[in-house]
Amino acid sequence: MKTSGLIAALICGFGVSGVAMAQATDTISENAAVYMTFQSDADDVAGKPFKSASDLDAALNTLGAYNADQLTRGWMAYSALVASQDPEFSATVRDIEAFYGREPVMKSFAAGNAYARSLKGGDNAVGGAIAVTDEDLPKIYSNAAIIKEQGYSLQGYGWAKSRIRNGGQRAETVKVLQGKGKPADNLIVTALTGPAPLSDGTKASVINAAATATDVAGAVRLPAFLTTGFTGNRQKVKYGKEAVANQIASLAAMRIIGANSVDQTRLSKVMMEPAMQSCLKMQNLQLQGCVAGVGQEFELPHCISQHTLTEVADCLGSVYK
Numbered sequence: 001m002k003t004s005g006l007i008a009a010l011i012c013g014f015g016v017s018g019v020a021m022a023q024a025t026d027t028i029s030e031n032a033a034v035y036m037t038f039q040s041d042a043d044d045v046a047g048k049p050f051k052s053a054s055d056l057d058a059a060l061n062t063l064g065a066y067n068a069d070q071l072t073r074g075w076m077a078y079s080a081l082v083a084s085q086d087p088e089f090s091a092t093v094r095d096i097e098a099f100y101g102r103e104p105v106m107k108s109f110a111a112g113n114a115y116a117r118s119l120k121g122g123d124n125a126v127g128g129a130i131a132v133t134d135e136d137l138p139k140i141y142s143n144a145a146i147i148k149e150q151g152y153s154l155q156g157y158g159w160a161k162s163r164i165r166n167g168g169q170r171a172e173t174v175k176v177l178q179g180k181g182k183p184a185d186n187l188i189v190t191a192l193t194g195p196a197p198l199s200d201g202t203k204a205s206v207i208n209a210a211a212t213a214t215d216v217a218g219a220v221r222l223p224a225f226l227t228t229g230f231t232g233n234r235q236k237v238k239y240g241k242e243a244v245a246n247q248i249a250s251l252a253a254m255r256i257i258g259a260n261s262v263d264q265t266r267l268s269k270v271m272m273e274p275a276m277q278s279c280l281k282m283q284n285l286q287l288q289g290c291v292a293g294v295g296q297e298f299e300l301p302h303c304i305s306q307h308t309l310t311e312v313a314d315c316l317g318s319v320y321k
Contacts, residue, residue, distance in 0.1 A: 027267060028255045029192035032081045033184035035074030036222075038066055039136065040185065042309055046143035050150050052159060056300045059147070060170070063308035064287055065177035068280035073271040075316055076244075079129035080251030081192070085229040086128060088121030089249075093256045102257060109253045110262050112270040114242070117249035125252055126245045127234025130320055132225065134235055137313045144309035151301030160298040171292035178284050191222060237320040244273050244319050279315035283307045 045059045084090060096119065097105050108115045116122055154160035164170075225231070237245045247270050251259070259267055290303035 026193040026255070026260065027264065028077045028080055028251055028259050028271075030184065030189055031070075031073045031077035031271060033074075033188040033192055034066075034070050034182070035078040036188050037182070037185045038063075038071065038074065039140070040188075041182075042140060042143045045304075046146040050154060050160075050301065053162070053297050056297060056304075057170070060174065060291065060300065060304055061177055062182075063304055064174045064291075065180070065182040066308070066312075067178040067181045068277050068284055069272070070181045071280050071312065072273055072277045073268070075133070075276070076247060076251060076271045076273055079126075079133065079248045080255055082129040082132050082225060082230055083125035083248055083252035084255045085226060086121055086125035086252075087229055089119065089125035089252065090121075090256050092120040092122075093253045097257050106254065106257065106262060109250045110266045110270065112247045112250045114246045115250070116253040117242075117246050119249075119253070122249045123236075123245075124234055126248050127236055128225070128230030128232070129248055129252075130235040130237060130245075131232055132223075132230060133316060133320070135232075137317055140309050140313040140316075144305040144313070147301050147309070148305035151298050151305070154298035154301070157298075160296070162297050164295055164297060164300075167292045167294060171288045174291055175288050178288075188222075235320075241320055244276075247271075247273065273319055276315055276319045279318065280312065283311050283315065286311070 041062050045063055048055070048059075050056055050059070093105075093116075117126060250270055251267075254262055254267070254270075284307075287303060287307035290307055291300070294300055294303060
């Protein structure tokens with residue numbers, strides 16, 4: 001899999017293949033990699049025409065496998081990843097750590113309250129993360145529209161007008177996949193957590209000298225703001241929805257000073273936004289119902305488009321808008 005929708009800075013040469021497992025070093029980044037894989041999978045599915053029922057099944061099983069919990073944690077972690085690259089906020093967090101000591105400040109950040117966002121640079125850091133999502137959503141909607149349009153065009157093909165006789169079985173497959181969750185792409189995980197994990201010192205657009213031509217061709221491409229910090233116009237969360245901004249800032253602060261020393265149960269709680277989780281759970285269920293209920297193959301792209309992309313994007317946007 002190539003991350004075609006995430007092209008800006010190139011990080012490669014880690015000496016791993018697409019099937020190599022990255023060492024677990026950064027829980028926040030590992031969760032962020034799931035959201036990045038979701039974006040990439042959406043690009044891949046939208047970029048391939050449906051030529052058979054098996055193609056529809058492949059698309060359904062790819063995008064339909066993401067469950068509410070992992071997408072919620074993935075988006076929260078990805079937002080924190082962006083926020084943690086803000087130089088002013090990062091410097092402030094490190095100064096606070098140096099003054100008060102690691103454990104007291106980590107305990108405060110792990111509470112997920114307004115403390116981290118109140119620090120110098122906190123609002124700007126979160127504003128950059130929110131702006132990144134504002135840029136992501138149109139692409140998700142665009143991919144959804146492409147997939148939906150394919151459904152209309154398939155009505156001219158005999159195989160696509162075939163009656164579906166295994167809708168219940170397909171829906172059950174989706175349910176099982178959602179229960180397991182969709183793993184992040186290993187190259188993305190490695191790019192975020194490997195020997196040269198993202199940090200203030202990571203340089204964008206640098207290819208390791210040891211990388212071969214094959215490495216470069218199959219390298220993971222990451223957005224530039226994940227290595228250089230976000231430099232565009234920042235957005236604010238809507239009044240009354242500041243809690244998610246507090247959580248993002250808290251996660252970002254924990255990542256800056258090393259979140260893996262935090263109790264993982266507490267960390268997971270800060271990564272879980274209840275309203276988004278509930279919204280995405282509904283989409284998981286509605287996808288299953290849609291798949292079970294459609295009568296012809298050409299109707300299946302509507303289920304994929306609506307419940308794995310369009311309404312997922314709606315859920316993401318509604319948490320801060």
